[in-house]
Each structure stands twice: as structure tokens, then as C-alpha cells.
Amino acid sequence: MFGFKYYTPTKVIFGKDTESQVADLIKEFGGKKVLIHYGGGSVIRSGLLKRVTDTLDAAGIPYVSLGGAVPNPHLGLVYEGIELCKKENVDFLLAVGGGSAIDSAKAIGYGVANEGDVWDFYDYKRQAKACLPLGVILTLAATGSEMSDSSVITKEDGLVKRGYNSDLCRPKFAIMNPELTKTLPDYQTSCGCTDIMMHTMERYFTNGGNMEITDALAEGLLRTVKKNAVILHDDPQNYEARAEVMWAGSLAHNGLTGCGSDGGDWMTHKLEHELGGLYDVAHGAGLAAIWGSWARYVYKDCLPRFKKFALNVMEVEDSGSDEDIALRGIEAVEDFYRSIDMPTNLRELGVEPTDEELALMAGKCAIGVGGSKGSAKVLDEAAMLEIYRASM
Ligand code: NZQ
Ligand code: ZN
Numbered sequence: 604m605f606g607f608k609y610y611t612p613t614k615v616i617f618g619k620d621t622e623s624q625v626a627d628l629i630k631e632f633g634g635k636k637v638l639i640h641y642g643g644g645s646v647i648r649s650g651l652l653k654r655v656t657d658t659l660d661a662a663g664i665p666y667v668s669l670g671g672a673v674p675n676p677h678l679g680l681v682y683e684g685i686e687l688c689k690k691e692n693v694d695f696l697l698a699v700g701g702g703s704a705i706d707s708a709k710a711i712g713y714g715v716a717n718e719g720d721v722w723d724f725y726d727y728k729r730q731a732k733a734c735l736p737l738g739v740i741l742t743l744a745a746t747g748s749e750m751s752d753s754s755v756i757t758k759e760d761g762l763v764k765r766g767y768n769s770d771l772c773r774p775k776f777a778i779m780n781p782e783l784t785k786t787l788p789d790y791q792t793s794c795g796c797t798d799i800m801m802h803t804m805e806r807y808f809t810n811g812g813n814m815e816i817t818d819a820l821a822e823g824l825l826r827t828v829k830k831n832a833v834i835l836h837d838d839p840q841n842y843e844a845r846a847e848v849m850w851a852g853s854l855a856h857n858g859l860t861g862c863g864s865d866g867g868d869w870m871t872h873k874l875e876h877e878l879g880g881l882y883d884v885a886h887g888a889g890l891a892a893i894w895g896s897w898a899r900y901v902y903k904d905c906l907p908r909f910k911k912f913a914l915n916v917m918e919v920e921d922s923g924s925d926e927d928i929a930l931r932g933i934e935a936v937e938d939f940y941r942s943i944d945m946p947t948n949l950r951e952l953g954v955e956p957t958d959e960e961l962a963l964m965a966g967k968c969a970i971g972v973g974g975s976k977g978s979a980k981v982l983d984e985a986a987m988l989e990i991y992r993a994s995m
Contacts, residue, residue, distance in 0.1 A: 604863045605812035611857045613750045614776040617850065621780045622740050625655055625697070626662030632736055632775040634695025637666040638688050640708040642700040643673060646742060649786050655699060655740065667691045672700065675879045675886070676707040678722060678758045685714035685721065688735070696737040698774075701791075702746030702755075702886070705739055709754035709772040712737050725756055725765040727973075734771040740778045743787060744849040745795030745887060747802055747856025749777035757880050764880030765971060777853065781845035789839060793943040794887025796832035796848060800825055801890045802855040805872060808901070808908050809978040811865030818911070821860040824851050825916045829939060836943045868978040871897050873971060874990060877964040882954045891945035892952040896993035898933045900986065902926075905979035909933070949994050961991045 616624055629637060639655065646652040647670075659666050669684050687693070688711060698708035712735035714721035723729050739749045748754070752773050755766040784792070803821045828851045831844040838844070854860065861867055874897065875889040884892075902909045906925050913919045913932020917939075921928065937947045946952040956964065969975070969984035976982060982990070 604814050605865060607862045609858055609862055610770055611750055611773070611859075613774045613857070615750070615779060615853065616776065617779045619780055619782055621778045622651065622654060622783070623658060625738070625740060625778060626658045626664055628738055628776045628778070629659075629664055629695055629697065630662070632695065632738065634664065634736065634738075636691065636693050637664060637695045637697050638684065638691070638693040638708075638711070639666050639668045639697045639699060640672060640684060640704055640711065641668070641670045641698070642704045644670065645786065646699050649742075649783070651740070651742065651783060652699060655697070666697075667693065672704040672707040674703050675757045675764060675883055676703040676710075676755075678710075678756055681707055681710040681714060681721060681756060684708075684711035688715045694735065696735050697740070698737060699740045699742065701741070701743030702748040705741075705746070705748040705774070706754040706756060708737055709734065709748070710756050711735070712772060713754075713767075722756075722758060724767045724769075725758070731767075731769055731771055734769070737772065737774045738776045738778070739774045740783070741849070742783045743791060743795055744781075744784055744845070744852035745791075745798045747799070747852050749774055749779065750853045750857035753856075755876065762880045763967070764876045766876070779849050779853070781842055781849045784845050784849060785840055787839070789836065790888075790944065791885070792835050792839060793832065793945050794885045795852065796828050796835070796943065797887035797891045797940065797945050799848065799852045799855045800828050801871060801887075801894070803860040804912075805869045806861035806864055806867040807912060808868050808905055809864050810905055811978060812863050813908075814863035817860060817862050817864065820854075822915045824855060824860060827851055828855075829916070832943050865978055870977045870979075870982050870987075873968055873976060874964075874987060876971070877968045878949075878952075878954065880967075881956075881960065881964060884952055884954065888946055888952055891940045891947060892949050893990065893994050895933060895937050895947050896990045898936070899930075900990050900993065901977070901980035901982075902929045902933065908979070955995075956991070961988060965991055
């Protein structure tokens with residue numbers, strides 16, 4: 604077991620109608636002028652944005668708005684947001700939406716609070732010294748960005764998708780009303796459940812530092828999301844299932860399920876980020892498409908964890924060799940993905956990269972991780988290419 608830092612400063616307001624508290628929360632955290640940042644329009648269609656602006660108007664809080672954060676959010680809009688905030692003297696950011704709107708807002712926050720090009724942070728050239736304070740109204744349970752230290756941005760030039768991690772961007776508050784997720788397309792609900800599970804699985808499949816308490820939390824979370832993902836697949840309006848998944852999404856990525864470990868593996872995410880950058884696929888679906896190939900490539904080097912996962916999460920029968928059990932666990936994950944309409948390979952994901960494109964992704968991925976990375980098994984560029992090929 605390793606020592607750890609657990610830092611989750613985000614105030615969580617969870618439950619029905621909680622978005623009505625947004626003005627009080629902004630005031631509590633000192634916001635005087637707000638940028639409301641959102642995505643492609645779902646918050647307009649649902650009426651949420653209007654409710655939010657009405658609440659701010661009633662509370663006398665001035666604001667400007669910037670929509671247009673796309674899935675795999677673009678650097679160009681981040682620059683636009685930075686300019687707007689500077690021009691309007693914005694001192695507080697309110698992201699209303701899913702991970703893309705939140706991540707884009709975090710990047711804007713870095714850009715306003717630091718000199719120079721904000722991409723430098725995502726390009727690992729320097730560290731941010733500050734970030735504008737940020738609040739969130741979450742509409743999609745998936746990334747955990749509402750409590751995480753992470754922001755993932757795609758630079759259009761070269762389609763480079765990179766994450767930058769710093770405690771500075773952890774939101775001051777996160778309003779989580781599970782009802783707001785009822786308007787999601789079924790595909791996005793399934794993508795979200797996949798992403799949530801992956802955030803904990805990335806931390807689970809390690810070769811260093813595991814704690815019984817962390818494993819118990821992780822396995823309980825994974826079983827809960829697996830069960831409720833299936834419930835939502837059949838009954839998308841189920842409030843209880845929406846609530847279970849939403850809270851799991853935050854706990855899966857706020858650090859809780861990694862305490863004591865070596866930090867996790869994260870290679871499925873790194874491999875997916877290249878897919879997201881190049882083909883603009885939904886993040887959760889990209890993870891599902893790559894995971895099985897990753898798992899089969901690494902499981903022998905992390906056998907005790909794969910066995911434990913198969914038994915305690917996927918609930919496969921405890922018979923046969925450890926390898927048999929581990930492999931049946933991997934198959935059970937793929938069956939689960941299929942049951943919620945998630946892809947288990949790149950073709951099902953809808954992309955068919957050429958050999959050159961596979962090599963390009965492996966090369967970019969290797970650069971992105973500084974050569975090699977992984978805990979279940981350390982992967983270099985050749986291994987990354989092999990996994991991409993296997994996922995065809
Ligand atoms: O853009 P709008 O119109 O809002 O529509 C979105 C978008 O089309 C829609 N949507 C969201 N809430 C909705 C809704 N539609 C109807 N009703 C609602 N209530 O769903 C689509 C996907 O939204 P997006 O925000 O892109 O999805 P997600 O939350 O999965 O975010 C994905 C991004 O986050 C990054 C991913 O790589 C990807 O770029 N990640 C961020 C992380 C973090 N910051 O900690 C960690 C993750 O591992 C991940 O990498
Ligand atoms: Zn993710």
C-alpha cells in the first residue's frame with residue numbers, strides 16, 4: 604500500500620431541483636461576474652439554461668454566455684472564452700452540461716488566470732499557477748469532471764487530444780440533479796456508464812499498492828453501475844438508477860477508488876484519447892471498443908487483479924485455472940457492453956483505421972505518455988500498436 608493525498612474540495616449539492624440554488628452558491632464562492640459555458644444546445648432545448656439565467660437575473664448576478672463546446676472540446680473555443688472573460692471582467696465560471704462543457708470551462712479558467720498560451724499546460728511545457736473558480740451544473744453522468752482535477756482538450760491543428768491535471772481546476776461546487784440526465788440519448792447514457800466504470804477499473808488493474816477498503820469501494824461501485832446501466836437501458840426515466848449512476852460517476856473519478864494504489868494504469872484512456880482526437884468518437888464508446896484488446900494483452904501480467912475482478916465484479920464462477928477465470932471475466936465485461944449497446948471493437952465503434960492511421964495513433968499515444976506507461980503492464984509504442992490492431 605502506498606501513501607496518498609486525497610483532496611476533494613468540491614461542495615456537492617445532490618437531488619431534485621438543486622439547480623435552483625445556483626445563484627446562492629456562486630455568491631458563496633465570491634462570484635461577481637459569471638461566464639455560463641455550455642455545449643451544443645441540449646441545455647437550451649431542455650429549458651435548463653433559461654432556468655439558470657432566470658435565477659441569476661433574480662439574484663442580480665451579471666453574466667455572459669458562451670455555448671458551443673463540442674464532444675472532445677476544441678482549443679479554438681477555449682481561446683474565444685478566454686478573450687470573452689478578459690473583455691467582460693468575468694471572475695467565475697459556470698459550466699452547464701457534460702464533461703466537454705466542464706473541461707472547456709476549466710481550460711478557459713487556466714487561460715484567464717495565467718499568462719501565455721493555455722495549450723502549454725496540455726502540451727506539458729509548464730504548470731498552471733492558478734485557475735478561475737468554477738461551478739458546475741451536471742447534465743451527463745460520465746467523466747467525473749464535476750469533481751476531478753482533469754481537463755481534456757483537443758487542439759484542432761494536428762487533432763491532438765490531451766489531458767491536463769491539477770487540483771487548481773477542481774470545481775468549487777457541483778450541482779447534481781439526476782433528473783437532468785433523463786433527456787440523454789440512450790447511447791450517451793451507456794457511454795457514461797462505461798466511462799464511470801473505466802475510471803475505477805483504470806485504478807483497479809495495477810501491480811502496486813492495493814488496499815482492502817479501496818478494493819471494496821471500487822468493487823461495490825462497479826457492481827452498482829453495471830446493474831443500473833442495465834436498468835437504464837430498459838427504463839431510461841428511472842430516477843433511482845439515474846441517481847446511483849450520477850453519484851458513482853463522481854466517486855469513480857474524484858480519487859476515492861485509487862487511494863493507496865500506485866496511481867493506476869490509464870492506458871485504455873490514453874489509447875482512447877487518440878481515437879477521440881482523430882475520429883471524434885464518444886469517449887465512453889471508444890473505451891469500450893479498446894478495453895477487451897487491452898485486457899487480453901495485459902491480463903497475464905496482472906493475473907491476481909483480473910481474477911479478483913472476475914469473481915467480485917463480474918461474478919463469474921470460481922472454477923478452473925486463474926487464467927480461465929480472468930478470461931471469463933474479460934468476456935463477461937464484453938457481454939455487458941453488448942447488453943447496453945456499446946461496441947467491443949473498432950468496427951463496431953464505426954471506425955476503420957488504415958495501417959498508417961493505427962501507427963499514427965500509436966506514435967501520438969507514445970509521445971503523449973512520454974514513451975511508455977501502464978501499471979497492469981507497461982506498454983511501449985509497439986505494444987500500443989498491437990492493441991490497436993487487435994481491436995480491429
Ligand atoms: O453538447 P450538448 O448539446 O449539451 O449535447 C451533449 C453531447 O452531444 C449531450 N448531452 C449532455 N447532457 C445532455 C445531453 N443531451 C441530452 N440531455 C442531456 N442532459 O451528450 C453529448 C456528449 O456530451 P459530452 O459533454 O461530450 O460527454 P461527456 O460528459 O462524456 O464528456 C466527454 C469528454 O470528457 C473527456 C472526454 O475525453 C471527452 O472529451 N473526459 C474528461 C475527464 C475529466 N475531465 O475528468 C475524464 C474522462 O476520462 C474523459 O477523458
Ligand atoms: Zn474517461
